[in-house]
Structure formats: structure tokens, C-alpha cells
Amino acid sequence: MKAIAAAGTGKNETRSFRMQAFLEGWSLFYENIVGRIGLYLLILFGLMALASYIPPLIDPMYHPMTGVDPDISYASAPSWRHWLGTDNIGRDIFTQLLTGARVAFLVGISAAFISIVIGTLLGMIAGYGGRVLDSVLMRFADMIMVMPSLLVILLLSVLFGQLSIWIIVMLIALFRWPAVARVIRSQTLSLKQRPFIDMARVAGASHVRILFRHILPNVLPMALLYMTFRVTSAIIVEAALAFLGFGDPNTVSWGMMLQWVWKTGHMFQAPWWLLPPGICISLITLAFYMMGRAMEEVLDPRLRKTKGPDYAAS
Amino acid sequence: MPLLEVENLTIDYHGRTGAVTAVEDVSFSLEKGRSLGIVGESGCGKTTIGMALLRLLPENGVLRKGSIRLGGDDVLSLSAKELRAFRWKRISMIFQAAMNALNPVHRVGDQVMEAIRIHHPAFSAEKIREEVAALFDLVDIPEARINDYPHQYSGGMKQRAVIAMALSCRPDLVVADEPTTALDVIVQDQILRKIREIQDRLGIAGIFISHDIGVVAGICHDIMVMYKGRIIEQGCREEVFVSPGHPYTISLLSSYLTIDGVFDLHADTAEPECIPVDESRPGACAYAPHCPRADADCFVHPPAWREKSPTHGVLCSKTC
Amino acid sequence: MMSDTTAPDSAILEVQNVSRIYRSRRFLFARDDKGITAVDNVSLHVRLGEVFGLVGGSGSGKTTLGRLILRLEHPDGGDIRFEGMSVSSLRGRGLKAFRRRMQMIPQDPYQSLNPYFSIYDTVAEPLVIHGIGDDAARHELVRKALESCGLSPAQDYYPRYPHQLSGGQRQRAAIARVMVLDPDFVIADEPTSMLDASISFSIFRLLSKIRKKQRVTFLFITHDLAAARFFCDRIAVVRQGRIVETGPTVAVIENPQHEYTKSLIAAQPRFSFVKNPAEGEV
Numbered sequence: 001m002k003a004i005a006a007a008g009t010g011k012n013e014t015r016s017f018r019m020q021a022f023l024e025g026w027s028l029f030y031e032n033i034v035g036r037i038g039l040y041l042l043i044l045f046g047l048m049a050l051a052s053y054i055p056p057l058i059d060p061m062y063h064p065m066t067g068v069d070p071d072i073s074y075a076s077a078p079s080w081r082h083w084l085g086t087d088n089i090g091r092d093i094f095t096q097l098l099t100g101a102r103v104a105f106l107v108g109i110s111a112a113f114i115s116i117v118i119g120t121l122l123g124m125i126a127g128y129g130g131r132v133l134d135s136v137l138m139r140f141a142d143m144i145m146v147m148p149s150l151l152v153i154l155l156l157s158v159l160f161g162q163l164s165i166w167i168i169v170m171l172i173a174l175f176r177w178p179a180v181a182r183v184i185r186s187q188t189l190s191l192k193q194r195p196f197i198d199m200a201r202v203a204g205a206s207h208v209r210i211l212f213r214h215i216l217p218n219v220l221p222m223a224l225l226y227m228t229f230r231v232t233s234a235i236i237v238e239a240a241l242a243f244l245g246f247g248d249p250n251t252v253s254w255g256m257m258l259q260w261v262w263k264t265g266h267m268f269q270a271p272w273w274l275l276p277p278g279i280c281i282s283l284i285t286l287a288f289y290m291m292g293r294a295m296e297e298v299l300d301p302r303l304r305k306t307k308g309p310d311y312a313a314s
Numbered sequence: 315m316p317l318l319e320v321e322n323l324t325i326d327y328h329g330r331t332g333a334v335t336a337v338e339d340v341s342f343s344l345e346k347g348r349s350l351g352i353v354g355e356s357g358c359g360k361t362t363i364g365m366a367l368l369r370l371l372p373e374n375g376v377l378r379k380g381s382i383r384l385g386g387d388d389v390l391s392l393s394a395k396e397l398r399a400f401r402w403k404r405i406s407m408i409f410q411a412a413m414n415a416l417n418p419v420h421r422v423g424d425q426v427m428e429a430i431r432i433h434h435p436a437f438s439a440e441k442i443r444e445e446v447a448a449l450f451d452l453v454d455i456p457e458a459r460i461n462d463y464p465h466q467y468s469g470g471m472k473q474r475a476v477i478a479m480a481l482s483c484r485p486d487l488v489v490a491d492e493p494t495t496a497l498d499v500i501v502q503d504q505i506l507r508k509i510r511e512i513q514d515r516l517g518i519a520g521i522f523i524s525h526d527i528g529v530v531a532g533i534c535h536d537i538m539v540m541y542k543g544r545i546i547e548q549g550c551r552e553e554v555f556v557s558p559g560h561p562y563t564i565s566l567l568s569s570y571l572t573i574d575g576v577f578d579l580h581a582d583t584a585e586p587e588c589i590p591v592d593e594s595r596p597g598a599c600a601y602a603p604h605c606p607r608a609d610a611d612c613f614v615h616p617p618a619w620r621e622k623s624p625t626h627g628v629l630c631s632k633t634c
Numbered sequence: 635m636m637s638d639t640t641a642p643d644s645a646i647l648e649v650q651n652v653s654r655i656y657r658s659r660r661f662l663f664a665r666d667d668k669g670i671t672a673v674d675n676v677s678l679h680v681r682l683g684e685v686f687g688l689v690g691g692s693g694s695g696k697t698t699l700g701r702l703i704l705r706l707e708h709p710d711g712g713d714i715r716f717e718g719m720s721v722s723s724l725r726g727r728g729l730k731a732f733r734r735r736m737q738m739i740p741q742d743p744y745q746s747l748n749p750y751f752s753i754y755d756t757v758a759e760p761l762v763i764h765g766i767g768d769d770a771a772r773h774e775l776v777r778k779a780l781e782s783c784g785l786s787p788a789q790d791y792y793p794r795y796p797h798q799l800s801g802g803q804r805q806r807a808a809i810a811r812v813m814v815l816d817p818d819f820v821i822a823d824e825p826t827s828m829l830d831a832s833i834s835f836s837i838f839r840l841l842s843k844i845r846k847k848q849r850v851t852f853l854f855i856t857h858d859l860a861a862a863r864f865f866c867d868r869i870a871v872v873r874q875g876r877i878v879e880t881g882p883t884v885a886v887i888e889n890p891q892h893e894y895t896k897s898l899i900a901a902q903p904r905f906s907f908v909k910n911p912a913e914g915e916v
Contacts, residue, residue, distance in 0.1 A: 018750060020797070027330070195746040202704055203760040203811070204733035217750040355830040356801075469692070498691035499857055503901035525830045528903035555905060569835030571860040573887060573902040 018217070025221075025298040035294020041287035045101050045280075052098035062092050064099040064252045075270045085272040088264050093257075097276050100254040104284055107169055107238045107253070112230035114173035119180025120223045124211055126181065127188025138185065141178035149175035150240060157246040165248040168241060172234045180226045187219045221299055228292035232285045239281050254281050315386065316343040317486060317519050318367075323380035325362055325371065336362045336375070338543045344536075346486070349513060349520035351530030351551075353566070354540035360523045361410070364489045367521070368407050369397055385486060403433050406480040408490040415476055416464040422475045423450070423460035429482045449478040452512055470501035477509065484516065491523045506533050527566055531555065536625075539563050542600040549626030559620070559628030561605045599630070607632040645679040646819060646851050647703065652676050652712035653875075654698050672698040674875035675712070680819075685845065685852040687866030687883065689859055689898070695875035696855045697741075700821045703853065704738055705729070716819070734764050737817040739841075741824045743804035747796040753780070754792035757811045764815070779814035780807070782847070784840055802833035806840065813844060823855045838864060859898055863887055871895045 029035045055062035061069050069082070072090035076082065084093040126137040153171050157163045163171070191197065192215075200210050241247050242255025243262070254277035261267055261274045325337040337359040344350050352360045365371050367382060369389060382389040384404060392400055409415055417425060426446050430437065437445070450460055453474040464472060473493070480488055493509065494502040510533045513520050524530050530537060537554045539547040539562065547560040558564045599605070602612040611631070618631045653676070657669035672695040680686040688696040701707045703714055705721050714721040716736065724732050740746030747756055757776045761767060767775060780788035783806040796804055805825065812820060822841065826834030842865065845852060856862055862869050863883055870880035871894065879892040890896045 020795070195740050195742055196748045198701075198706055199738070199740055199746050199808070199811075200748075200759070201706060202733060202736075202738045203815075204730045204763045205759070206763075209763065214748055218748075355832060499859070500691060500897055500901045503903075527831060528905075531905055532903050566832050569832055571835065571838070571858070571864050572904060573860045573863055573899060574904070 021221075025295075028298045029294050032294040032297060034290045035297075038287045038290030038294060041283055042291065045105070045284050045287065048098050048101035049105050052095070052102045055092065055095045055098070061090075062095045064091065064096045065250070067091060067095070075264075075266050075273060077270075078272050084276055085270065087260060087270075087273055088266060093273055093276065096252050096257055097254070097280060099252045100257060100277060100280060101284070103165070103251055103253040104235050104238075104280075107165065107172075108231040108235040108284075108288070111169045111172040111176065111234035111238075112227045114170065115176040115230050115234075116180055116223050116227045118173065119177035119226070120184050120216075120219065122177065123181035123184025124188050124215055124219065127185040128192055128207070128211055128215065134185070137181070141181050144175060145178040147175065150237060153237070153241060154244065154246055157241070162249060163246065165251045165253075168238060168248065169234075172237050176230055176233060180223065180230065183222060183226060184219050187222055188215055191215050191218055225292060225295045225299055228288050228295060232288045232292070235281065235285055235288075254278075317346045317385055318344040319381075319383045320363075320367075321381045323363065323366060323382065324378045325359070325366055326376045326378050327372075328374045328376060333376075335378075336543055337366070340380070340540075340543075340545055342538060342545070342548065344487070344519050344521065346519055347513070347517045348536065349522060349534045350536045350538060351527075351534035352521065352523045352538050352540060353525070353527045353530050355525055358540045359543040360540050361491055364407065364491050364521065364523050367487075367489055368401055368405055370401075370407070399433070402429065402485065403483045404485055405487045405489065406483070406485045408476055408480050408488065408493050410492045410495065415479075416472060418464050420463075421461050422464055422467065423462075426450075426475070426479050426482055429479050433483045445482070446478075449482060450475075452481065452515075453478045453508060468501075469497055470505060473497060473501075473505055474508065477505075477512075481512065481516070481518070485518065487519045487521065488513075489521045489523070492525070493522065494529060495524075502529070509533060527570060528572070539566070544600070544629060546601065546629045547627070549622070553623060553626040557622065557626075559622055559626070559633040560601075560630050561607050561632075562601050563628075565604075644681045646682045646717055647680040647853070648713075648715040649676060649678045649699070649703065650713045650715070652699070652702060652709045652714060654695070654702055654707065655710045671875050673702065673709070676872075676875070676877055677712075678870055678877060678880065680851060680853055683849055683851055684867040685854055685865055687854045687856060687862040687869035688872055689856055689862050689869050690872035691857055691898075693874075694872045696872045697823055698875075699872070700738070700823050700853065700855050704736060704821060705732070730764070734760075734815055735818045737812040737815060737820050739805075739812055739820060739822040739825045740808055742828045743801055743808055744796075744828065746808055747804060749796055751795075752792065753785075753794050753796070753799070753807050756796075756807060757814055760811060760815045766815075775814055776810075779810040782844070783807070783810040783813065784836075785810065800833075801829050802836065805829060805833075805837055809837075809840065809844070813848070816848065817850065819851045819853070821853045821855065824857065826861070827857070834861075841865065859887060859902055871898065 052064075056064075056067065059067075061067040069086060069090040069092070072082075072086050073088075074090075075088045076086045076090075078085045082092050082094065084097065086092055087096075122137055122141070126134045126141075129137075149172075152175070153163075153168070156171065197210060197214060200214050205214070238247070238253060239255030239258070242253050243258045245259055245263075247253060247256050247259065249256075257277040258274070261270065266273055320343065321341045323337055323340040324335065326333040326335050340359075340363060342350065352363065354360045362371070362375065365375070366377060367384075367389070369392070371377065377390065384400075387400075389400070416422060420428075423446055426449060427442050430442050430445055434442075446460065447457060450457060455471060455474055455478070459467070459471070464475075467475065477493075490509070494505050497505065506529065509520070512518070513533075520533075522530055522534055527537075531551060534551055537547075537549065537551050538545055539554070539560065541562050547554060547558065547563045554563065555567065558567055597616040598614055599608070599612045599617040602608040605612065607630075609632075615631070617629050619627055619629050620631075620633050621627045622633070652673055653671065654673040655669040655671050674695070676695075676699060678686075688699060690696045698707065702709050703716075703721070705724065708722055716732065719728075719732075721732065751759065754776060757779055758772050761772045761775060766772070776792075777788040780786065780791055785791045785803065785806050791799075791803075791807070796807070799807065809825075825841070826837050829837065838861065841852070844850065852865075854862065854866055866883045868881065869883045869886055870877045871886065871892065872878070873894045879886060879890065879895045886895060887899060890899055
């Protein structure tokens with residue numbers, strides 16, 4: 001379409017709906033103090049995750065898992081050499097904390113992404129597919145939703161021994177899609193009634209085309225919103241598993257750090273070891289949650305504080 | 315002295331990207347018992363005027379200039395408390411899509427009673443009940459249906475119940491914003507007749523806002539045509555219909571389909587084209603890009619207000 | 635209206651004793667539920683090349699009848715035949731071929747265009763679906779369709795999105811999307827009810843222009859007798875799912891037989907005071 005250059009009297013004339021919606025949404029989001037704090041926190045954690053690659057390059061003793069300070073064999077307090085101190089075998093806690101950020105992002109985002117993909121697909125199919133398919137899929141979703149996921153994962157890890165971090169991610173994703181599917185389904189149900197879907201049918205569009213070309217772009221913003229909430233829950237589940245001793249022993253996550261503090265009996269002896277991972281878990285989940293709330297306000301005008309031209313209220 | 319006097323009303327909407335003028339320099343007056351129709355396409359500012367009369371502008375709507383006087387009182391200087399008494403008792407409004415204005419979980423009769431009770435705390439329960447019965451009688455809703463819930467009503471009945479509510483405190487002026495959109499032709503006709511009849515009986519002044527000149531023509535004494543926030547033609551119904559002065563009014567009338575064929579007065583005007591309007595010349599006639607009469611002058615100078623008769627004015631320099 | 639039930643040879647569409655009943659879907663086994671009859675044993679035929687009007691108030695079942703003919707819903711009884719083929723038996727390829735020939739102009743231009751599709755994509759989509767032409771040919775067809783619908787120069791509109799157009803322009807784009815397939819039969823379901831009066835007239839003009847230029851048969855669904863008079867050759871007046879009166883438009887309007895038709899005509903706004911100002915005193 002070479003016409004783009006020729007067209008338009010104003011510069012935002014040719015912006016796509018997606019672009020326009022994104023820019024408007026972004027400025028609304030950015031005006032929201034909650035969303036902005038969440039975003040800054042996430043950027044901070046993102047920098048931590050990136051920085052986690054640096055310390056092992058400086059000195060092998062800064063490797064979070066295997067690097068041990070040869071001079072220290074007890075839980076030492078913060079020093080110039082170890083900014084946040086060391087654990088009981090002389091590993092650097094600051095490095096572990098940075099690596100924990102990386103793992104949290106990895107676990108949170110990948111688990112959330114998988115559950116969003118499953119939830120969106122099944123939700124769209126259930127909403128679009130008609131009554132029988134809808135009932136079957138939604139009852140299945142209900143069954144999974146009422147299962148106590150943490151307990152089931154614990155049982156599985158007892159049965160199959162230690163689970164790797166990727167299996168844990170998969171399990172979290174598999175237990176967390178039904179809520180997404182429910183929301184996407186209800187969106188699809190209302191979209192299905194919109195005339196432009198009828199118009200696509202009249203034009204001869206196949207079901208696949210209607211689902212993926214017409215419905216998917218319209219439910220995507222909602223799916224992204226739910227992704228931020230799923231990230232929060234995935235991080236918490238992983239931390240809980242690790243703390244209870246069912247995490248991946250080869251991965252340094254914040255939950256795992258807490259588990260080590262507890263197992264080695266340093267709970268009340270080494271606050272420099274206990275507090276950082278605890279605070280980080282709280283802050284990162286809070287950050288994703290705040291982002292989600294701000295995004296929700298962008299997507300759902302009813303939640304906005306500034307009123308539009310809605311006069312019925314007064 | 316006229317009942318309602320509006321002078322130089324100018325209203326801006328402040329958006330995220332700056333201010334937009336929705337209503338510019340609008341002046342009109344209305345005598346007691348008469349009715350005025352405001353006609354124009356969507357977005358021309360007609361609803362904004364209605365809201366401003368009741369001081370119901372949304373938060374981002376700012377009344378930049380002008381005055382509104384109802385029965386001699388300055389509406390714009392009323393305090394919040396005075397305003398509560400003023401709305402509904404002196405002036406009431408029938409909103410667009412008014413059928414949604416009824417609360418689905420309360421009986422229709424109770425909702426009307428509530429409106430009376432708030433404004434007349436001294437009335438006894440018996441007196442209020444009588445008032446409600448009289449109101450429902452006025453709008454032709456059988457007494458047996460007073461205690462029904464809104465969902466048991468048809469669209470037309472809901473609309474009549476809303477009218478009853480608007481009349482509950484016997485206001486001097488009723489503003490009706492698209493009172494019959496979304497209703498059937500037959501129901502629309504019934505409602506319009508009813509409003510007209512009640513207005514005559516109670517001597518209430520009315521302002522009817524509509525995009526449909528046919529709706530307004532049937533019930534109003536005076537007609538005011540708006541375009542892009544300005545009044546472009548104002549006059550008695552007959553004057554506006556028989557000798558429309560503004561090219562926009564002419565195109566509105568000539569494109570109106572009636573059952574007897576196209577309204578045939580000025581049958582061959584050019585079809586309005588989809589010309590993107592260039593907003594770079596503030597003050598110049600907003601209709602010029604669509605106007606068959608426009609010349610270079612129209613694009614530069616502001617249009618002049620021409621009086622065709624003492625009651626009939628047109629905002630167009632090219633009208634004689 | 636009795637003489638009208640047998641279809642002449644020139645009929646392109648025949649609707650025979652069609653009914654549609656909406657049942658409550660709450661309980662799987664509630665079979666005794668009578669439901670709401672939206673379309674009640676309706677028969678009509680539309681001749682090749684004419685404009686047939688379905689006129690009725692809201693809730694009269696006229697939109698449902700349109701959806702049944704478009705095969706967006708299935709009738710609970712009766713048969714709909716398009717050029718002799720039963721519409722409800724169409725499947726797969728036959729259905730797709732039917733979709734190419736029978737099109738709909740939507741009611742609400744604000745709801746009937748996908749907000750994520752540019753105008754070019756909106757108009758080109760039917761061509762993509764039916765695999766018509768290569769890119770260059772499609773480009774040409776889209777341009778022609780847009781320009782014949784009064785959106786010219788077409789290039790200016792290609793990259794725009796529905797939210798950047800006015801209501802009238804959106805409706806023109808929706809009509810271009812329909813006309814790009816060069817259909818034989820078009821159902822227009824209140825194409826102007828969401829538009830301002832001044833714009834709806836230009837849409838009517840566009841439709842009659844299209845009708846003259848391309849040989850299209852129209853089924854025009856409206857609540858407005860005045861619009862029907864302007865546009866239709868024959869009309870059927872519908873009330874509560876039944877046809878109460880049918881015949882040539884002028885004959886029905888000038889000499890209505892059924893009470894409901896009479897009250898519909900009486901409810902039309904008239905400007906009698908204009909021709910006789912003395913009488914117009916209110």
C-alpha cells in the first residue's frame with residue numbers, strides 16, 4: 001500500500017487502530033501513579049536480572065551457586081567485599097539476589113505466557129464454539145480451577161522426586177489458565193454478538209479466520225492484562241515451592257534462598273540473608289500487580305477516576 | 315419578559331489534547347408555554363446546550379462565556395443547594411435513551427413518588443400518591459400498571475413514565491433530548507402528540523433537541539438550526555420551512571424523506587460531498603466547504619447574521 | 635395479498651412458510667417452553683432486479699427474517715430458496731458460493747466494521763476470502779468499489795481505520811465492502827437508522843445509484859415508510875412476525891387495506907403546515 005505517503009491531512013491520520021489505542025493507553029497508564037511506580041520497580045528488577053551476569057565475570061567466587069569465598073566459611077555480615085554478606089558456606093548473597101531476579105522473571109513470565117496462550121485459545125474456542133463445546137471446556141476449566149494447585153504440585157514432586165524449574169513452570173501454567181479462559185470466553189461471547197462478526201460470516205469467512213483475524217485482536221489487550229496477574233501468582237507459587245523444599249535445587253531463586261536460611265537455622269541470626277529475598281518477592285509481585293491494576297484502568301473506562309462525558313451521575 | 319434567556323453562551327470541552335469549542339456564542343430566548351426545537355447533526359453542540367441549561371455539563375465541560383436566566387434568576391450563579399431545588403422544580407430534562415433512566419429494581423410508581431417526595435417534603439403520603447396517579451393519568455398509563463417494574467413496560471410506556479417523572483414537580487421548562495430516538499414510528503408519533511398535549515394543558519415551555527427535523531417540526535413553535543456549535547438559522551417553524559435561508563437548512567429540508575415523496579421545496583441542491591474540513595481558518599463559515607453558494611470570501615471572513623424578518627435570522631453572508 | 639403467494643418465474647428469492655421461534659436456553663430439558671415466535675409462517679418472493687421492502691416496527695421480526703435469508707440463523711419451519719436452491723441445505727463450498735452472491739449492508743456502521751482492520755483490509759477481505767484476483771487485481775477492485783461509494787480519492791482512505799471516519803463514511807466503506815464482491819442480492823437492514831437525517835439521504839442516493847448501475851436485487855428492511863416509498867418497488871408490512879399487507883409500494887401507501895398499515899402511515903411526520911401556512915397554527 002504505497003498510498004500511505006499520499007494520504008492524510010494530519011500526522012495521526014494514518015495511525016493504525018492498534019497504534020492509536022496503544023498511544024492513548026500508554027499516556028493514560030503513565031498518568032496513573034500506581035502504574036508508574038509498578039513500572040519503575042519492574043525496570044529496577046529488570047536491571048538486577050541483567051546485572052546478574054556481571055559478578056561471576058569479575059571473580060569466580062561471585063558465582064551464585066558454586067562460587068565460595070575461600071576465606072569465609074560462616075554467614076558473614078555485609079562488607080565491602082560482599083555487599084549483602086555471605087551465606088553459611090561463603091557464597092555471595094548479593095549475587096544470589098541478582099540471579100533470583102532473573103529466575104523470577106523467567107519463571108513468572110514463561111509460566112504466565114503459557115497459561116495465557118492456553119487460556120486465550122480455549123476461552124475463544126469455548127465462547128465461539130457453541131453450547132456443547134462451551135459446556136465441556138468450561139466444566140473442565142472449573143475442575144482445574146477448584147484444585148488446590150500448590151498441594152497438587154507438592155504431591156507430584158513427592159511422587160516424582162525433585163522437579164526441574166521448567167517442569168515447575170509448566171505445572172504452574174497448567175493450573176493457572178482457567179481464570180484467563182473464563183475472562184476471554186465472556187469477551188468472546190459478547191464479541192460474537194457484534195455485527196462485524198456477522199459481516200465476516202456474510203462475507204464467507206471461515207471459523208478459523210473469524211477466530212484469529214477478527215476475535216483474537218479484540219481480546220488480546222485483555223489477555224495481556226491477565227498476563228501481569230498470572231506473573232504475580234506464578235512467582236508466588238514458585239517461591240512457596242522452593243521455600244518448602246520442593247524447588248529445583250540447581251536454581252538460585254529467592255524462594256530457594258529463604259529455604260537455605262531456614263534450613264541452616266539462620267532465620268534470626270542473619271537478617272542480611274533473610275530480608276533481601278523476602279523483600280524482593282513482595283516487591284516484584286507488588287510491581288506486577290500495580291502494573292496490572294493500572295492497565296485494567298486503561299482497558300476498562302469505568303474504573304477511571306476522571307469522568308468522561310457521562311452526565312447521568314450528576 | 316421571556317421565561318428563558320440565553321446570551322452569548324460559549325462552552326468548551328477540555329480533553330487530554332486541548333480544548334474544543336462545542337457551543338459558540340449562542341443566544342436565544344423562550345416565552346412561557348412555547349416550544350423551541352434545536353436541530354443539527356450529531357456533535358453540533360445541541361445536547362451540550364441542553365445540559366448547560368440544567369448545569370449538568372460533564373466535568374471537562376467549561377462554560378467560558380455567557381449567561382442563562384430562567385424567570386429572571388441567574389442559573390449560573392446558583393449555589394449547590396439552590397441548584398437541587400432548581401432542577402426538576404423549575405426545569406427538568408428527558409434524556410436520550412430515557413428508558414434506561416428507570417432503575418430496574420424499583421417499581422415505576424415508587425420512582426416517581428421518590429422524585430416528588432424529595433422536592434416536596436411537606437406532602438403527605440396520600441397527597442403524593444394522588445399526584446402520581448394524576449401524572450400517570452396524564453401520560454396515559456393505566457393506574458393498574460403504576461406498581462409494575464420497568465421491565466414489564468414496553469419501550470413507549472417507559473418513555474411515558476420518564477415523561478411523567480420529568481413533569482412530577484410541574485416545572486416551567488422541560489428539555490427533551492432526542493425523546494423518541496430508538497422508538498417505533500407509531501410510538502414516536504404517540505409520544506410526540508402526548509408531549510404536545512401536556513404542554514398545552516399545563517402551559518409548560520419546552521426545548522426539543524433532535525437530529526430529525528421532522529420530529530421537531532411537528533411539535534415546536536420555533537426552530538433553531540445548529541451547525542458546528544453555532545446557530546445558523548433561527549425562526550418560527552413556518553418561516554424556517556417555507557423560506558429557509560441558510561444553505562445547510564435547505565439541504566436538510568431537501569433531503570428529508572416524507573411519505574409523499576421528498577420534501578419538494580428545494581429539490582435540487584447538490585449532494586453534500588465528503589470533503590475533509592480544513593479547520594485552519596478560525597472564524598470563517600464552517601459550512602463553506604460544503605456550501606453551493608460559497609465563494610472565496612466565505613472561506614476568509616466570518617459569516618454575518620442577517621435578519622429576514624423580526625423573528626427569522628440566518629447566519630450567512632450570502633443570504634439576502 | 636392472497637394473489638401474491640405463488641411466486642412467478644422471475645423470483646430470485648422465495649420464502650415459503652418460514653417460522654423462527656426463540657426458545658429459552660436455560661434448561662436443557664425444558665421442552666414445554668413455548669418460546670417467542672419472531673417470524674411466524676411468512677411467505678414472500680422477491681423478483682430479479684427489484685427492490686423489495688420489509689416495513690415494520692421494532693420487534694416485528696423483520697431483522698430476524700433478514701438473518702434467516704442470509705443463513706445467519708436457521709428457520710424452525712418452512713423453506714428459503716435462492717434461485718431454486720434451498721438455502722438451509724447449503725454446506726461447505728455451496729455455502730461459500732452463496733455467500734459471494736448474497737450480501738448484507740449492516741445497520742450500525744459503528745459496530746459493523748472491525749476496529750483493527752484498515753479500510754483497505756476491510757474492503758479487500760471478501761476478495762481474500764473468496765480468492766478473487768491477485769494483489770494488483772484486488773487493489774483495482776477495492777479502489778473502484780470505494781470510489782463508486784463516494785470515498786474518493788480511494789487512496790486517501792486505504793490506511794485509515796474506522797475510528798478515523800465519520801458515520802456516513804463508515805457506512806460508505808461498509809457498502810463498498812459489500813459491492814466489491816459484485817453480489818446479485820443485497821439485504822440492507824436499516825442502513826441509515828444510526829445516521830443523522832441529512833447523511834442518511836445521501837446513503838439512499840448512493841444505494842439507488844448502485845442499483846441503477848449494477849443489476850442488483852435489494853431486500854430493504856426499514857421501519858420508515860417514507861424511505862420505503864423512496865426506494866422500494868414492492869413492500870410487505872410486517873407486524874409481530876407476520877406479513878399483514880403486501881403489494882406495490884405506491885398502491886400500499888396510497889390505498890392501505892390493513893389497520894396497522896393505516897396507523898403506520900398516519901404516524902409519519904408531515905409538513906402540511908408548509909403548503910398551507912394558515913392551517914399550520916399550533
